Amino acid sequence: MSTQSKFEARTVTALVEDRPGVLARIAGLCRRRGLNIASLAVGRSENPGLSRLTFVLEGPPSVVDQCAAQLERLVNVIEAHDITNMNHIWRELALVKVKTTAETRVEVLELSRVFRANIIDIGANSVTLELTGGREKIDSLITLLDRFGIIEVMRTGRVAVLRGTLFEGEEDGQFQANRNWANGVPHEYHITPGVSGSV
């Protein structure tokens, strides 16, 4: 029996202890649940000794949400949330090294200006651009640059934070949240467990 829902890209953020082995535990859990880690960004947080992670997990939403709960079960994970349906902002950074010739260079520079990308390196036969933004923006710049010949693309993966509240008394990002354990688990978090069928 397969899970009932379709695969989706979900954004999960986590606050974890900054210790060796923590990422292996997290990755191991995602692997066990059959979730693909499409992107991953890790860095120190505002709290000493703690890191923040943003990862994009591809899988059925109910499994991703469950995986977030299982991540919280890890001793070194302080919190983990599937924030896809919460009000959040996210960015990605890409470095794109593209082939240029005397004829194409101007065109590449013009494109980068339109996309508000920074030129961070110019070589004899190449230009390297730095672009920040959502995935679509980065994808379209890469598509447009393709015909010049892309030498290398390096993307950081998504980093995300919840938006600040619009109204007094609400928690950040919570006004669109769909997950509220306090009132029980809504029926959409319902997956068909794999029946092992073994003795």
Added chain:
Amino acid sequence: MGKTLTGGDIVCEALLNEGVDIVFGLPGGAILPLYGVLGRYPELRHVLVRHEQGAAHAADGYARASGKVGVAFATSGPGATNLITGLATAMMDSVPIVAITGQVGRAAIGTDAFQETDITGATLPVTKHNYLITRVEDVGATVHEAFHIARTGRPGPVLIDIPKDVMQEVGTYDYERDSQINLPGYRIPTAAPDEQIDAAVKLINEAERPVFLAGHGVIISRAFDELKELAEKAQIPVVTTLLGISGFPENHPLHVGFPGMHGEAYASLALDDSDLIIAAGSRFDDRIVGNVNEFATRSKKIHIDIDPAEIGKAVPVDAAVVGNLKHVLAQMIPKANRGSRPEWIRHVEQLKSDHPSLHIPETGNLSGQHVVRGLSNVTKGNAIICTGVGQHQMWAAQHYRFTEPNSWLCSGGLGTMGYEVPSAIGAQLALPESLVWSICGDGGFQMTMMELATAVENRLPVKYAILNNNHLGMITQWQELFYMGDTQADAYTANPDFVKLADAFGMKGMRVDDIDDVESAIEEANAHPGPVIVDFVIEKVEHVYPMIPAGGSIKDLMEDTRV
């Protein structure tokens, strides 16, 4: 005030401070610096096993029986990998164990050194948490943290890997300092928020046909009295899971049985007929749920669990209560209405008489059910029962009448054959005054029977009842029912003579093949001061009924047509 000690000494001192009195283990090069100092700590009794899997299962049996943390020692490489089955068994069933393994010296780690295994890597998915210690200063704090994690919240196994040179190095141990726990990401639920309690109690008060699905969490949290009080007050029949057995007395009028694949038909039917299932410390295992779309479709579900990740994992729920069951039930008792549900209770009684799942079909030959019935009669439900995995386990669960809290030990989640021999050793050491009977399969018994030597060596009067069908019986059953009956690979044609084997190990051995001799043999075994094997020669091919096939539903219920 800190003490200056070697890493090995720090381990021992910290174990003593954790209240450890017994460790199960087997030495090897990498853990010798720890074994070398063990003699200085006579209060730490070391039980030498014959195989490290036995150490892990014995620690597990000790932990289940005592409620304390079980401890196992093993050396690096093969010693450590031999623990893995035992750790996985404990992980699945939430059993607190601390395993300490020796590791090659720090400089050699990662170089494919002799007997080097990345045991923290290998045990990541089968431990609640694990550690590789790299500084002697961390030894004391890590041991205390490991015990804290193993025993609190949802219990589980924790492994500590200690390089040989860390055990030899000298550092300081300061109990006051090292027992401070600082785990920002680790929460231990106790009482549940009032909103959750109120929402759940509202459902209970409104229900006409409520039923408890009481699980292993009842035993883990020792919530026996609270469960009984709430069940009696609100008049709620109690179905237990396989691991919830002995969480509620089986001679209580509200006791129903266990549901699922091999549970009593009336217990599964009671779940199906209910309008509210209160899962209390049970995780809706797939052996109970089967096809989730057809599971108890007319009932609402309350799920009480200490682990938020369990809630909504297997079945959708209408009210989630996250907390320690003992607290949660105590919170619910005053709020639950005094119930009176005579019709529903009568209905459940009617299910019991319509479906005599415990009736033993008489063929004239000795069967596993007879043996368990005999054990139950002779011991009056007062023994500690361990089992292996297979048909004998199911017959034990069905036919033994458990009246004492926490008197049932088996591997439920992992289904580990071989659990029966060492777990009983651990249980007997935890409860020296108790009568411990292990109901064994001839298959499982042969997986760990080398530990009989451990029982004899430690003068443990464990009684082993082998339900000897000369088969991997449960496999034969599946072959016959679902795989066109090819049973050539699950029949034993050359089992050892278990009575002679008993003799070889220096224990008493008996053989019984007649129904009439069962109870007298059990009495004789009970009267014998040392360990005993009783080889019960039972019907070779016999199926366990009732049965709901894997992934099935109540509609697929198969009952014994002979009863």
